[in-house]
Amino acid sequence: MSRTDGGRPLGRGPRLVGWGLQKAWRLPPRHNRVRVRRGVRVPMSDGTVLLADHYTPVGDGPAATVLVRCPYGRKAPFSLLNAQILAERGHQVLFQSCRGTFGSGGAFEPMRHEVSDGRDTVAWLREQDWFDGRLLTFGASYLGFVQWALLCDPPPELLGAVVQVAPHDFSRAAWRDGAFDLFNFLGWSEMVAGQERADRLRQGLRTLRPAPRLTAAVAGSPLRKGARALLGDKAPWFEDWLEHSDLTDPFWTPLQCGDALARTGVPTLLVGGWHDLFLAQTLEQYRVLRSRGVPTRLIVGPWTHEQAAIKAGVVTAESLDWLDRCLAPSKPQGHSARIWTGGLGWQETGDWPPPRVREQTWYLGPDGTLRPDHLPGEPAEFRYDPADPTPSVGGAIMLQGGGRRDNRRLEARDDVLVFTGPPLDAPLEVRGAVTARIALWRDNPDRTLDPRPSRTRRPTPHHARCGGDSVNPEARAVFAGAGLQRRAGDPRCSAAGVQCRTGAVISRSATSRSSSSARRSGRPT
Structure with a gap:
């Protein structure tokens, strides 16, 4: 049968919403109408049947198939963002519910069956007469993880992938630095x-x-x-x-798809956000694929995990362009990056981190100072009370409440140490990963250290310096990122290298002070 046989036309309501999104996000125009065949049964090799909706562009020409596998259902808004938008621009889409979700058989065990279920779905696709042998994948978060699961053994039909704000190793996301x-x-x-x-x-x-x-x-x-x-x-x-908690435990093996980075040669668009909890893995994906010569493009914007999907029209526009390029005779080559830099906006770079970056070392000094030179002083002390745990403010939060936040109330707490540098005399642009190495004495054998760089900005933009040694009380301490490091055991002196998970890009004006805070938290599990 032809790919337009069966199914019903997409309703007027979804078409209007798609048109509105096209205008709001400045997407390329729709090419065609769409028909949808719902509840398609896709058998797995163990006998489990997964349900999918098949979106087809109305027309007689060939159309590649985009495979999207999702645990969140096949209705709006997921259908709009992951199937309809693609089908309206000439792609077939198989939009499948993951095992144990929304009518698909079996039990939902997060990420545990995605390698085999993805492989079985592609095997089923090969048997469909409407499948023309060209396959693409698309999706964010969990919908991105299932792509890495498929790329552990890349099918030869796969021509391109769009992976947005997604980990390839869930164990490292769940147990981040211990x-x-x-x-x-x-x-x-x-x-x-x-x-x-x-x-x-x-x-x-x-x-x-x-x-x-x-x-x-x-x-x-x-x-x-x-x-x-x-x-x-x-x-x-x-x-x-x-x-x-042991990431080498075989329990985690099905959730660890790092082998995909070493095996895939599929052109891949990677999307991250400066406040996304999976950013460190997105940057790792780009670094590894680039080093292996896999055609790769990286986009990192000023988003949290949630915002990358619902507020980032640039992501959708770039994704549509990438899929088209993967199907064109002149397929993507090399690597490139499009990065949002605070104060400067979008910048197109040939690589990340960009060349000609100069590393700087700043030292935690006495009396809460942050200095470019080392000045010995007495250790700074704080007391942590498990009955009043240090709260998290902003940052890499998956749902509501993440991103840049005012840190003044947090930094006023007794269990938070703040080290603040002098006002900057000239604009300073910070790019790349931020690493803190801290010598810590503790009387509790378990501890979690959370260093976070931030900036303090005076409310009057024309002021070049702050008077005296204190920060103006009306200034805002804006969170820029955080990194965790957990240690257990010997309570004596330990030196811990802590990798901040932002990979921060910050543009600071001369009215800002650089600032770093360290907080300790810990709870019995």
């Missing part, structure tokens, strides 16, 4: 556990304000008790994650 990312993955687990309830509108509204529920869930000890009270029996994987 500390479990509690807020993000407890929140994600709660969202997924309730996403198929009948009252989806109410559930969606709950997702917009997760902080009060998550805060209450982690307020007590042990953490498992609070998590269980929040999740019930709907997310058994969460406690499994907590119980497996």
